[in-house]
Amino acid sequence: MSENQTTVGKAIAGGLWTEIPVLRLMLGLCPTLAVTTGVKSALTMGLCVIFVLVCSNLAVSLMRNLLKPHLRIIMFTLAIAAFVTIADMYLRAFQPEMSEKLGAYIPLIIVNCIIICRAEACAAKNGLLVSAVDGAAMGVGFTIVLCFLASIREVLATGKIFGYPVMPDSFIPLAAMAMPVGAFVSLGLLLGAVNQLTGKKASTL
Amino acid sequence: MDYAVGLALTFVSIVVINNLVFTKFLGTCPYLGVSGRFDTAFGMGLAVTFVTTLSGTLTWLIDHLFLVPAGLEVTRYVCYILVIAGAVQLVEMYLRKFFPPLYQAFGIFLPLITTNCVILGLCLFLNQWEINNFLDAVVLSFGAGIGFTMAICIMAGIRENLETADIPECLKGAPITLITAGLLTLAFMGFAGMIK
Numbered sequence: 001m002s003e004n005q006t007t008v009g010k011a012i013a014g015g016l017w018t019e020i021p022v023l024r025l026m027l028g029l030c031p032t033l034a035v036t037t038g039v040k041s042a043l044t045m046g047l048c049v050i051f052v053l054v055c056s057n058l059a060v061s062l063m064r065n066l067l068k069p070h071l072r073i074i075m076f077t078l079a080i081a082a083f084v085t086i087a088d089m090y091l092r093a094f095q096p097e098m099s100e101k102l103g104a105y106i107p108l109i110i111v112n113c114i115i116i117c118r119a120e121a122c123a124a125k126n127g128l129l130v131s132a133v134d135g136a137a138m139g140v141g142f143t144i145v146l147c148f149l150a151s152i153r154e155v156l157a158t159g160k161i162f163g164y165p166v167m168p169d170s171f172i173p174l175a176a177m178a179m180p181v182g183a184f185v186s187l188g189l190l191l192g193a194v195n196q197l198t199g200k201k202a203s204t205l
Numbered sequence: 206m207d208y209a210v211g212l213a214l215t216f217v218s219i220v221v222i223n224n225l226v227f228t229k230f231l232g233t234c235p236y237l238g239v240s241g242r243f244d245t246a247f248g249m250g251l252a253v254t255f256v257t258t259l260s261g262t263l264t265w266l267i268d269h270l271f272l273v274p275a276g277l278e279v280t281r282y283v284c285y286i287l288v289i290a291g292a293v294q295l296v297e298m299y300l301r302k303f304f305p306p307l308y309q310a311f312g313i314f315l316p317l318i319t320t321n322c323v324i325l326g327l328c329l330f331l332n333q334w335e336i337n338n339f340l341d342a343v344v345l346s347f348g349a350g351i352g353f354t355m356a357i358c359i360m361a362g363i364r365e366n367l368e369t370a371d372i373p374e375c376l377k378g379a380p381i382t383l384i385t386a387g388l389l390t391l392a393f394m395g396f397a398g399m400i401k
Contacts (some may be wrong), residue, residue, distance in 0.1 A: 002369060005353045014327075026234070026237070026238070026379055027234065028228075028230055028234075029232045029233040029234050029237065030230045030232070031233070032320045033230040033233060034229065034230040051251065056335050067360040073290070073316060073319065074287075074290050077286050077290060077319065077320070078286065078287070081282045081283045081286045082283060084282060085279065085280075085282050085283065088282075089279070103333065104329040104333055105331060107282050107325070107329055108231075108325060108326055108329070110282060110325060111286075111319075111320040111321065111325045113234055113320055113322075116320055129241050139231060159243055176391075179390075179394065180227060180387070180390040180394075181387045181388070181390050181391045181394070182387075182389070183230065183385065184383050184386045184387030184390060185383070185384050185387035185388075187382070187383050188376070188379075188380045188381065188382070188383030188384035188386075188387065190382070191315055191383065192373070192376040192381075193375075193381035194375075195375040195380065196375035202211060
């Protein structure tokens, strides 16, 4: 095995903690900020990303020996766009309510940097199994962060999770948490907390 | 005359009131990643403006002249991304030839304009808002780019001053930038509801 090849174990650990998207890599921020107003939309978004990530990693891994360096980004995006179209049509047919709510953010998965990043950093160099596992692990890591952030914001903004009230009656909903301000500030504080806990000066940006 | 006023209002609305960065979270990655220095941020903004105008106009034309009449709406995303990738390639070649220092400064972020959500997002919103007028589409595309430039330049100005500020160790870098961005959106919310 050469240097830049990854093992299955490493891929799982990378996706779930050491390289967890959003928190460590600072990638895929716009869906993170936009869909975390509620846990349900965050979960739907996360599942779509897992599907697209696994499929595109598999496709890229299959064609990795045919790629020309200067054309590879276009090939990646085209493969991703095809899978996103599938996910979008599925949602529109079976989850019309969520599809309505997420709107343009589903097609925007195409330009989610995490997916391109994994295609470039992992799938273009590794075999089918590792690529698929890497895609799944990264997708799950992304979904966990989304749901965590969404639960914080949903509880503080409405006092409910999945529509069930969880806060005492005296709780006053913070409308700002449902607005863009809440998204940026809570993600900033979350990153700060992660940096503090791991004692590491992460992402110099 | 009324029409010109309408166009001007559309422009102001997309730049200030419905700014894609502040209200739709589009383009957050470059917004946080390239806003370290003012001149780089400005250059990035101009490149994005150019690509947005070009690809917004082109995708609108392709959509209305080709995809809808031919019933090929399913391939919309694939077509959009192809147009955007082509436009970025054009800007990249132009910069490399005529502005090498700027090209060096962009580094990896130039090819990444392809994956800048502002551009694809705008093309999709043009479709979602059912813009049926060619001039409106052009003005909105251009305005979205200008709005992005404005946002990233404001951010770069603030961050240059942040460097000398006394920030808790764990908030340095990305976290404080995100919190600053949050406060900025709060300021821009003051414009909400002024026009439609």
